[in-house]
Amino acid sequence: MNCVHERAKIEKAYAQQLTDWSKRWKQLVEKGPQYGSLERAWMAVMTEAEKVSELHQEVKNGLLSEDFEKIKNWQKDSYHKQMMGGFKETKEAEDGFRKAQKPWAKKLKEMETAKKVYHLACKEEKLAATREANSKAEASVTPDQQKKLQDKVDKCKQDVQKAKEKYEKALDELNKSTPQYMESMEQVFDPCQQFEEKRLSFLKEVLLDIKRHLNLTENQSVSSYDRSQVFSAEWSDEDTPNTGSETNGGANPFEEETAAPAGKGVRVRALYDYDGQEQDELSFKAGDELLKLGEEDEQGWCKGRLGNGQDGLFPANYTALLHALASSDGVTVHNTDNIQLLLGGGADVEAVTRDGETALSSLVFLVKEALDCSREDAAQIGSFCLGAARLLLAHGADPSRCSDEEPPLTCACLELFDLHFPLAVLLLQSGAGFRCSQHSPPCWWGYSLIFQRLCSGLRDRRDDCAAASELLQQAESILELAAAASPAVRLQPGFEVSTEGCGAHAEKVLDLYRHLQELEQNPVPLKQLCRAHIRHRLLPGPLEGKLVFSFVTNAIKMDSLPRLIR
Structure with missing residues (x-):
């Protein structure tokens, strides 16, 4: 009751x-210098606020x-308060269960x-029995004492037999009393279950009424208002003999476009079937391509155009936009093809939604979500x-760019490199x-x-x-790849590796860290600079679904490097 009452106060x-x-x-x-169509537009804004106020007043009522x-009324009819506190129905249920349990509990x-x-x-x-057996091995025990111990054993056996019988x-x-107990409990439980x-x-x-x-x-007045708002006479200049072009020598800058130019907008693909309920x-x-001609309004509708040139409204949640494709729903529909379609149509990989999300930030959310999922998911x-990620990178996305709210994709993958090893590679x-190169x-x-x-x-x-062992091999491969791709190794100042609980692998972890410290302190070898330069100049090769890593000796590396440079 308090919940509904508070919501009504908010609406009011x-x-x-x-x-x-x-x-x-x-x-x-009314007192200002506005006149003509501009004054009508302002008045229409105020009228819209009054109508929305009436709608929320209806919600409150x-x-x-x-x-x-x-x-x-239901609470008054179903729950009857007692003078000593509590409800009569609750006390009756508790007394019934207590009475049904009493004989069996006794x-x-x-x-x-x-x-x-x-x-x-x-x-x-x-x-x-233990004392009697030990006394037989002791010479200091007299026959009388031995007889007393034997009598004690016999008496204990009799007590055990009596206790066992009881x-x-x-x-x-x-x-024997269990069936009666279960029957009595069912007689009390059935009315409680019916009441529940x-x-x-x-x-x-x-809740459905609320x-x-x-x-x-679902309010009829809302539907009629929405349909008439755009075409209301208050917004037109039909009652004015002169148009903007006649008075000012050009088109009226405040006049709304009736149709978007061909080729403008963003291509989207429908995820589900939809049958229009109104003429507009x-x-x-599902699978049809549409041209989105405007941003989504507060009620979730967009203006769009079909392939046959028909313009109209459609629900935005029925389309596959880029930021939505790179979300948890994307895993369900396997829509990398749709992502490729949008990117091929010129979609901006750095586009930000109204909530501040980008395609990469949606992938960051998925990467973290995998931590709490099953192995298959x-x-x-x-x-x-x-x-x-492969599609976004191919179109210029920066996976290491920091934001104020979310860590970059590279950071999230390295935090969970064992779960997303191919992606980190x-x-x-x-x-x-x-x-991070954006903060200091x-x-x-x-x-x-x-x-x-x-x-x-x-x-x-x-x-x-x-x-x-597999985790160690993955970490070593990532570290080798990072050192090879960077012109210099830089470790976090003051960072120390804690190997507590690593067991037999602690020394191997320390060896990896010491190797990085040596790379950081020593001058960068020429072969590493060349390797980093080559990696930044060449596009990454195809990454197969299953990766197999083999460790190459320094001799082979030095033998292959001159050929790569040539």
């Missing part, structure tokens, strides 16, 4: 604010007069007591991210930066991220030698 306050805003600015427009009263308590006595008697018997009797009585079913059914009905009142798109709505099938996500082969000091360092993930992964895999 919003409606009042819109009304006050409209009245205040309408007075200023529906919530209070229907939903709130309905819940209040038998259970007696059985537990008998069980405890029987266990203590067995323990006493065992202790007496325990078995109590257990038998408990088993009625409660859930009522809540479902109420949804209907809050959903303005488009109908299309993580593999599917990795395969999609690999294909999408692709990024490094494409010349992605290995640390850098907000992330690739080498530090790799060692942090490596050490934590070894701690998690300390009982699986094969998995730990």
Whole structure:
């Protein structure tokens, strides 16, 4: 009840604010220098605010007069308060369960007591038998003492037998009372279950009513207002004898375009079938291409054009835009082909949505989401991210560019390089930066991220030698690739590798880190500079679904380098 009442207060306050805003600015427009079509446009804005205020006032009235009263009456009829606090129905249910459980609970308590006595008697018997057996081996024990110990053993055996009989009797009585207990519990449970079913059914009905009142798109006055708003006479100059071109010598700059020029807009592909409900709505099938001619409005509609030249409105969530394709929905529809279609049509890989998202930031979200997925889902996500990233990189996307809200794609992949190993290799082969170059000091360092993930992964895999060895091999390959692709190795100042919990692999981890420290301190070899130059000049080769790495000796590297340079 409080939830519905608070929402009604919010709707009422919003409606009042819109009304006050409209009245205040309408007075200023009337007193201002505006005239003609511009004055009508301003007045139409104020009229729109008043109509929206009326709609939210209707929402408030529906919530209070229907939903709130309905819940209040149901609560009054279904729950009756007691003078001592609480509800009568709750107390009756608790008393019913307590009464049904009481006989069986009493038998259970007696059985537990008998069980405890029987266990203590067995323990006493065992202790007496142990003492009697030890006394036979001791010469200092007199025959009288021996006889007393034997009598103690016999008495304990008798006590054990009596306790056993009582325990078995109590257990038998408990088993006999169990059917009656279950029957009594069912008699109490069935009314409670019926009441709960009625409660859930009522809540479902109420929530659907609340949804209907809050959903303005289902309001008939909203539909009529939306359809008439664009074509209202208040927005036209039909009652004015002179047009803008006649009075000013040119086209009216405030006149809305009736059709977008051919070739303008963004190509999109429909993900689902849609049948237009009104004359100005488009109908299309899944897979059809449309031309998006404008941005999405607040109600989720866009203006577009079909292949046959028909213009109209369509729901934006029925199309596959670039930033939506690189999201979690993209894994479901396997839409790398659609991404390629949009990029081929000139879509901007750095385009930012209204919520501040880009295609790369959507991939970052997917990369992190794989951490909490099953092995199969993580593999599917990795395969999609690999294909999408390859297309975005080919069209100039920068996977290492930092933003204020999300880490770059390179940073996210290196943090989880064992889950996205092929993607991390692709990024490094494409010349992605290995640390932040936009902030000072850098907000992330690739080498530090790799060692942090490596050490934590070894701690998690300390009982699986094969998995730990595979992780080490992946880390070594990534580090080798990063060192080869960079003109110089730079480690994070003050960073220390913590090998605690790495077990037998700790020394190998330290060797990898010491090797990087040597590369950082020593002058950069000419072969490494040449290799980095070549990698930045050449496009990355095709990356197969399964990668096999072999470690090449320095002799082979030095023998192959002159041939590459030539």
